[in-house]
Amino acid sequence: xxxxxxxxxxxxxxxxxxxxxxxxxxxxxxxxxxxxxxxxxxxxxxxxxxxxxxxxxxxxxxxxxxxxxxxxxxxxxxxxxxxxxxxxxxxxxxxxxxx
Numbered sequence: 751x752x753x754x755x756x757x758x759x760x761x762x763x764x765x766x767x768x769x770x771x772x773x774x775x776x777x778x779x780x781x782x783x784x785x786x787x788x789x790x791x792x793x794x795x796x797x798x799x800x801x802x803x804x805x806x807x808x809x810x811x812x813x814x815x816x817x818x819x820x821x822x823x824x825x826x827x828x829x830x831x832x833x834x835x836x837x838x839x840x841x842x843x844x845x846x847x848x849x
Contacts, residue, residue: 792827799823 802823806816824831 795823795826 799820802811802816802819805811806813811819821831
């Protein structure tokens with residue numbers, strides 16, 4: 751009985767190892783597909799930003815439309831708009847000198 755128990759244990763360990771290896775391969779494959787999709791999306795978004803800037807410089811859109819579209823682009827890129835107004839909490843507002 752000892753040998754069959756050892757063999758079953760080895761088969762179980764081998765099966766677990768193969769399952770982990772297959773899962774790792776699948777994750778790697780999914781990550782590669784996601785990275786390729788992101789590159790294309792980033793290029794499209796940056797092209798959109800260029801067109802938006804051209805429309806603004808030619809006066810074809812209002813400043814409000816430009817700001818709204820610009821904020822959408824930054825959100826799509828997963829970034830915070832550096833020119834967006836910042837809301838400060840009371841603890842972050844600098845003290846005003848008495849005056």
